[in-house]
Structures are given as C-alpha cells and as structure tokens.
Amino acid sequence: MKCLSLVLLLFTFISCRKEAEPDNKMETIKYIERASGELKTENVPSDGMLKWLYSSATGKAALHLLFKRKIVSAIGGWYMNTPYSARRINDFVNEHQIDKKEFEIEDLSKFKSFNDFFYRKLKPSARKIGNQLVSPADGKILVFPTLNDVANFFVKGSEFTLQNFLHDKKLASKYNDGAMAIIRLAPPDYHRYHFPASGIASESVKINGHYFSVSPLALQKSLKIFCENKREHCTLSTEDYGDILIVDVGATMVGSIIQTYKTGSKVNKGDEKGYFAFGGSTLVLLFEKGNISFDDDLIENTKKGMETTVNMGEDIAVALNE
Missing domain, CATH: 2.70.70 (Glucose Permease (Domain IIA))
Incomplete structure (x- = not known):
C-alpha cells in the first residue's frame, strides 16, 4: 500500500508540473520584515504544486484523494528521516540563505537526515527573550x-x-x-x-x-x-x-x-x-x-x-x- 501511494504521489507531482490550467492563479506571498519595515516576497518551496492543488480541478481532486491523507505525510516523513535525504540540506540552506552561525551544530555534514536538520536546535544566544x-x-x-x-x-x-x-x-x-x-x-x-x-x-x-x-x-x-x-x-x-x-x-x-x-x-x-x-x-x-x-x-x-x-x-x- 505504501509503495502504491508513493507511486501515486510521484505521478501527481509530475502531472502538476506539466499542467497549466487557465484558472491556476494565486497571488505571490508578500510580507513585511519587522526589523526594516520593508515589503518582501517569500520564496515558497513547491509553490507550483500548491497553486495546482488549490486552484485547478484536477489538483483539488488529487488533494482530497491523496495529499491530505496521513499515508502521504507518513511516506514523506519516512523519506526525510533517511540518510539519503541529507543530500538536500546544503542546497536548501543556500537557496533560502539560512544563517548557519545560529545553529547549535554548524557543520551540516553532522546532520543524519533532512529531518535531523529541519528540527535543529539553535545556540542559546541566537534568540533574545x-x-x-x-x-x-x-x-x-x-x-x-x-x-x-x-x-x-x-x-x-x-x-x-x-x-x-x-x-x-x-x-x-x-x-x-x-x-x-x-x-x-x-x-x-x-x-x-x-x-x-x-x-x-x-x-x-x-x-x-x-x-x-x-x-x-x-x-x-x-x-x-x-x-x-x-x-x-x-x-x-x-x-x-x-x-x-x-x-x-x-x-x-x-x-x-x-x-x-x-x-x-x-x-x-x-x-x-x-x-x-x-x-x-x-x-x-x-x-x-x-x-x-x-x-x-x-x-x-x-x-x-x-x-x-x-x-x-x-x-x-x-x-x-x-
């Protein structure tokens, strides 16, 4: 069952990358950076997939049949706990310009999986209360x-x-x-x-x-x-x-x-x-x-x-x- 769900997950992902329906429109995410007051645009991972899932007819069908279900998140969680997923860490940090100096463990090679990095701890000095x-x-x-x-x-x-x-x-x-x-x-x-x-x-x-x-x-x-x-x-x-x-x-x-x-x-x-x-x-x-x-x-x-x-x-x- 898990293998079948994984195949379906990959299939829907590939489909959403190819599909371009006329009503597939969503605004970009704008936010205000509190420290500077500047208006900025968020870099959203998988924004193309989200637009497809929530704005197109086939995307909504896939959302309710597959993506909202526990099995999909369980498979995603399983993969993110594997050593293979750790390959994504360097690119992810660079793409989103995450400050490694705040990490309790700065050496990215020390993280055993992407999840290990994802719920990383910060140095006590990184945040003031x-x-x-x-x-x-x-x-x-x-x-x-x-x-x-x-x-x-x-x-x-x-x-x-x-x-x-x-x-x-x-x-x-x-x-x-x-x-x-x-x-x-x-x-x-x-x-x-x-x-x-x-x-x-x-x-x-x-x-x-x-x-x-x-x-x-x-x-x-x-x-x-x-x-x-x-x-x-x-x-x-x-x-x-x-x-x-x-x-x-x-x-x-x-x-x-x-x-x-x-x-x-x-x-x-x-x-x-x-x-x-x-x-x-x-x-x-x-x-x-x-x-x-x-x-x-x-x-x-x-x-x-x-x-x-x-x-x-x-x-x-x-x-x-x-």
Missing part, C-alpha cells in the same frame, strides 16, 4: 484583537469557528470574544517552538485531522483548513496574561508534532514546548477577552493584509492590566 508576551516561534504573524477581525481578513474566514477548531464547546466559549495570533512557520524557518510567557502548562489535547497545506497560497482559499488539519492544544495559565491557549497545527508532510515539555510543570518564558517534523506548520494563540493588547505595528500590518516576520522571543503584545 523579550520583556512582554513573546512570539513562541520564528515565522510570520497575523494578529486579531477580536475574532470578528478574523472573518473579515480571510476570503472565507466565516467558515472558521472556534468550536469547529477546538472540538470543545466550553473551551471555545472561553475564548470566543478574545484575541488571536497566527504564527506561520515556513519550511526554511527554525521549527522548534517555545512558551510565550511563564506559567503552568496543561496536558496537550490531540485532535485528529488531515494534512492540508497551511501556506497562504492555500489559506487564500479558506481558513477552514485550520478546522480540518491535525492539531494539539494546551492551556498555559499565567499571572499576567490569563489562560493562553496554544494550538499546534500540522500540515502537508508534517507527520509529527512532538511535545518536549513536562505536563503540569512550571515553565519559563522561552522554554521549549516542542517541535514539528518536516513541512510547513502553524501555531495559533488564543487569549481571553481583555487580557492582552498586540503591538501596534502588528495590528496595522494585519489590517493591510500583510504578515510580519517575527523571531522566537520577540515581543508581540502587552498585558492590559499593566
């Missing part, structure tokens, strides 16, 4: 002071509801009038994620789902993807920011969400929470109403329809009771 509520990961962020702002932002944002997302009516009602942040991790990003504040971390609750892409090329079509993908959530109980719900969302080729924290333990801001295996991934933070206020630049950029780059440990919000 801010004074306020911080980003839990490297990536590109969107912030929404209220959930109503979410529906207005996405093409089909109205299809996204907290109850569908969390599969828990009581938990959804707790955050229904609150704020939300979405941090998207692209494949070139550092893929370990951390706690945005100090507090007590609850057990991680798993929600089974599919493996759709969480690239903006896919999310332009519907935020409902977040309600269909595999995900896990835990509550971080804090003194300054109330109860923060941290949701880890898997995606295409992300066969594993690995939690490395100890359930019920006291954690410090910046402590590692877990990591994603190969693929694009997303973290969603939910806040109770009236507890936090996002930084002005992040709010303004989101209103303009733009993601903003953030590093793990970078301030993104303040407590309203300060």
Whole structure:
C-alpha cells in the first residue's frame, strides 16, 4: 500500500508540473520584515504544486484523494528521516540563505537526515527573550484583537469557528470574544517552538485531522483548513496574561508534532514546548477577552493584509492590566 501511494504521489507531482490550467492563479506571498519595515516576497518551496492543488480541478481532486491523507505525510516523513535525504540540506540552506552561525551544530555534514536538520536546535544566544508576551516561534504573524477581525481578513474566514477548531464547546466559549495570533512557520524557518510567557502548562489535547497545506497560497482559499488539519492544544495559565491557549497545527508532510515539555510543570518564558517534523506548520494563540493588547505595528500590518516576520522571543503584545 505504501509503495502504491508513493507511486501515486510521484505521478501527481509530475502531472502538476506539466499542467497549466487557465484558472491556476494565486497571488505571490508578500510580507513585511519587522526589523526594516520593508515589503518582501517569500520564496515558497513547491509553490507550483500548491497553486495546482488549490486552484485547478484536477489538483483539488488529487488533494482530497491523496495529499491530505496521513499515508502521504507518513511516506514523506519516512523519506526525510533517511540518510539519503541529507543530500538536500546544503542546497536548501543556500537557496533560502539560512544563517548557519545560529545553529547549535554548524557543520551540516553532522546532520543524519533532512529531518535531523529541519528540527535543529539553535545556540542559546541566537534568540533574545523579550520583556512582554513573546512570539513562541520564528515565522510570520497575523494578529486579531477580536475574532470578528478574523472573518473579515480571510476570503472565507466565516467558515472558521472556534468550536469547529477546538472540538470543545466550553473551551471555545472561553475564548470566543478574545484575541488571536497566527504564527506561520515556513519550511526554511527554525521549527522548534517555545512558551510565550511563564506559567503552568496543561496536558496537550490531540485532535485528529488531515494534512492540508497551511501556506497562504492555500489559506487564500479558506481558513477552514485550520478546522480540518491535525492539531494539539494546551492551556498555559499565567499571572499576567490569563489562560493562553496554544494550538499546534500540522500540515502537508508534517507527520509529527512532538511535545518536549513536562505536563503540569512550571515553565519559563522561552522554554521549549516542542517541535514539528518536516513541512510547513502553524501555531495559533488564543487569549481571553481583555487580557492582552498586540503591538501596534502588528495590528496595522494585519489590517493591510500583510504578515510580519517575527523571531522566537520577540515581543508581540502587552498585558492590559499593566
């Protein structure tokens, strides 16, 4: 069965490279680099495939019949754990201009597989932990002071509801009038994620789902993807920011969400929470109403329809009771 799925995967990939349908149109991904304020264009791995999967009739068929399924991500994950996959590391680092000096292991030949490199650790000095509520990961962020702002932002944002997302009516009602942040991790990003504040971390609750892409090329079509993908959530109980719900969302080729924290333990801001295996991934933070206020630049950029780059440990919000 795995061999058959792999053949189908390769066949659909070849097909998508050849196909050029008239309606196969998606915008390029623009974002704002926070440090400089510059508008930039993202280099998206496999953007041709994503456009085909989410914009063409045959692509959508392949998506629902094959690409969203666990077996495909399992095969992709298996390959990324093989020594053969390590051949991709040098080219990947060079193509995306990733700073090797930040790596705990700078010698790329020491990585045993692409996944070994993908969820690499950084030197402790590579990220500074801010004074306020911080980003839990490297990536590109969107912030929404209220959930109503979410529906207005996405093409089909109205299809996204907290109850569908969390599969828990009581938990959804707790955050229904609150704020939300979405941090998207692209494949070139550092893929370990951390706690945005100090507090007590609850057990991680798993929600089974599919493996759709969480690239903006896919999310332009519907935020409902977040309600269909595999995900896990835990509550971080804090003194300054109330109860923060941290949701880890898997995606295409992300066969594993690995939690490395100890359930019920006291954690410090910046402590590692877990990591994603190969693929694009997303973290969603939910806040109770009236507890936090996002930084002005992040709010303004989101209103303009733009993601903003953030590093793990970078301030993104303040407590309203300060």
